[in-house]
Amino acid sequence: MRTKILFTYLFFVCPAISLLAQIDSEIILLKVKEANSDLIALRGYLHERPELSGKEFETAKFLKAEMAKLGLPVVDVPGTGFYAILDTKRPGKTIGLRTDIDALPVLESETNLKQAKRFVSKNAGVSHVCGHDGHMAILLEAAKILTGLKDRSVVADMPHAPTCL
Numbered sequence: 001m002r003t004k005i006l007f008t009y010l011f012f013v014c015p016a017i018s019l020l021a022q023i024d025s026e027i028i029l030l031k032v033k034e035a036n037s038d039l040i041a042l043r044g045y046l047h048e049r050p051e052l053s054g055k056e057f058e059t060a061k062f063l064k065a066e067m068a069k070l071g072l073p074v075v076d077v078p079g080t081g082f083y084a085i086l087d088t089k090r091p092g093k094t095i096g097l098r099t100d101i102d103a104l105p106v107l108e109s110e111t112n113l114k115q116a117k118r119f120v121s122k123n124a125g126v127s128h129v130c131g132h133d134g135h136m137a138i139l140l141e142a143a144k145i146l147t148g149l150k151d152r153s154v155v156a157d158m159p160h161a162p163t164c165l
Contacts, residue, residue: 031145031148031149032141039138039141042136042137042140043119043133043134044118044119046128046136047128047133048121048122050123050128051102052104052126053102054080054102056101059101059136060081060101063082063101066143070147072086072147084143086146088151097139098139099135099136100130100135102130103127103129103130103132103133104126104129104130105126106125106126106129107125
């Protein structure tokens with residue numbers, strides 16, 4: 001199984017139907033529940049450190065380091081993009097998980113309608129009002145879960161790397 005994860009795009013390839021058919025959904029749900037506090041903290045970390053499109057150098061560095069912690073090889077693509085591969089060495093279907101990693105040139109308010117926000121951009125005039133911080137956090141947690149379950153999964157090799165436009 002080869003799974004590719006691409007940031008700027010972040011792209012993570014893994015078996016969808018094959019993986020889910022072989023792993024009890026209760027196991028996946030349990031892993032997701034266990035990851036909840038990590039997911040919130042990760043999203044907060046990313047939310048506080050937004051970077052504009054094409055300038056996501058620190059974001060990419062952080063995400064690549066997270067992939068390396070999982071033992072996943074990282075392949076750079078032009079710009080700040082990259083992908084990571086989860087390979088179980090088994091045949092089967094392949095899926096890709098992808099996220100954008102850029103933020104928008106928008107000044108973020110420190111409060112919502114009722115109270116102070118828990119996480120606020122530390123980069124003046126740039127914020128993750130687009131939701132990409134949440135998308136990155138979800139993809140990273142999915143990569144952690146799938147990597148932990150890789151011995152139970154089946155994925156076919158991808159014939160070529162994804163294309164970034």
